[in-house]
Amino acid sequence: MTVKMGKDTKSDVEKEKPMHAATLEDALTATGFGKYNFGLLLVCSWTLQAMGMDLFGTSFVVAAAVCDLELSMQQRALLTATPLVGVVIGAQLWGYVSDTKGRRLTLVLSMSVGFVFAALSSFAPDWRIMALLKLLSSTFTSASNSGAYTLLGESCSERARGRSMLLCTCALMCSQAVVAVFAYPILPLEFAYWINFLGIYYRPWRLLALVMAVPCAATACILQFFHESPKFLFSRGESEKALEVLKKIYACNTGRSADDFPVKKLVDEQEETKASQESFLKAMWQQTTALFRPPLLKVTLKLFYLVIVIYMTGSGFILWLPYIMNNLFLVLEAGGGEGMNLCTVIRYSTDSLAVAGNDTTILEVCNDTIQETTLLSAMTYGALASSANLVLSLTCGARKRMAMIGIVALSAISAVLLNVVASPIAGGVFFFFFLLCALSMGILSVYFVELYPTSLRGMASCLSVMLGRSSAFLGVNAIGALISANCEATFYGWAALLLSAIAFSWFLPSDKKPNK
DSSP: OEEEEEOSSTTOOEEEEEOSEEOHHHHHHHHOSSHHHHHHHHHHHHHHHHHHHHHHTHHHHHHHSTTTTTOOHHHHHHHHHHHHHHHHHHHHHHHHHHHHHOHHHHHHHHHHHHHHHHHHGGGOSSHHHHHHHHHHHHHHHTTHHHHHHHHHHTTSOHHHHHHHHHHHHHHHHTHHHHHHHHHHHHTTOOOOEEETTTTEEEOHHHHHHHHHHHHHHHHHHHGGGSOOOHHHHHHTTOHHHHHHHHHHHHHHHHSSOGGGOSOOEEOOOSSOOOOOOSOHHHHHHHHHHHTTSTTTHHHHHHHHHHHHHHHHHHHHHHTTHHHHHHHHHHHHHTTOOTTOOHHHHHHHHHHHHHHHOSOHHHHHHTOOOOOHHHHHHHHHHHHHHHHHHHHHHHHOTTOHHHHHHHHHHHHHHHHHHHHHSOOHHHHHHHHHHHHGGGGHHHHHHHHHHHSSOHHHHHHHHHHHHHHHHHHHHHHHHHHHHHHHHHHHHHHHHHHHHHHHHHHHHHTSOOSSOTTO
């Protein structure tokens, strides 16, 4: 039988080609790339952005809540970093659920419950309860790491997979900027409603925390219109269901009848499709240990080291962006900063507070004003990071390794230059470029989808994020102490760390496609 098979090309050229039985990859190619894939790209991007807002938006809420919650600097750092702990707690569990129950179910369940806890955090009477609620919300929303990337990557052809996942990362990159967009009109509002049974004043920062939770609920609703990953269904031995999903994707992409789909039968791709009948803990243990045994051991060690360095840098320093930018613009508005590098500006701002009064802690705790320019700088960084990620996704293609090396090298050079160049504005710009190390997260996610079998993919992704967020949590709490002790040495040390990541990136798989 001769049928038309939609090729996954930009021109959507159709060629007459006989096809009846095919591997899953060939079947995905036959579905084309159209409305379904584009819609799934948008909803997965929105899901990652919702998770990013829950994780990184907390830094703006905490900065505006220091007076109401009576936060010391140590409590402020702990509360800001608490959502990262939730990712660590939930990562392995969600990896197992994603690999055994499905990507879509994992996302719907986790984002729904995550919304409830994130919304409740806006009513927290003290910082401890708020930390607990943010811990719970992030534990659930962290499932996006295993679900969103994997669902997207397993629902499109190999040709479009890397580019789609990098585009998806744009949303995660600009999540803090989106919070800043919401914060810009909300935080300057002047209202305080007394809630008697909670003993709190409901102020603008609480409204911002509630607004940040809404995208979680929205994604859980929108995901109802999409299907489970056909690769997951096939890996669980449900080839008929996988074929039905592929037919629906084909129909949505091409506008033709599902019966016109050229593939009538899926053939095995030499991956284990047998569902595990073992106990939950034993199955999860076996999934985990499989990553640390040959032939996957070397791949896991290389990728996990890169995860540690990139998350410590990108996720660790991004949570200090409001603090560093606030200090920078306070000094500039006071007419200072001439001939200073970024570290000198931070020290100058701290010394100015010390001169203003004897109790430095009280002065710092009670400063809950976020500069308008700080919010604008966060938006600027989000636009810069998203634009860079967009360019990266459209140009790097199969050149993932070289793109990774280039990004990390730019970050390392910027860490040195922000110490060397004696200009506050230039220091702020180099700090932005330093943070662009986070662009590598999208490239790493592509490697985790490409280098691991379907049955281990969710677990590998979640363990990597668990490790990454653990590193980020330690980084967030260490960065403040290190910058206070020796700011310049901190950035020089980070530059050396990034150089070691370049060395590890060099030994990633070749950029040339293996089955060309």
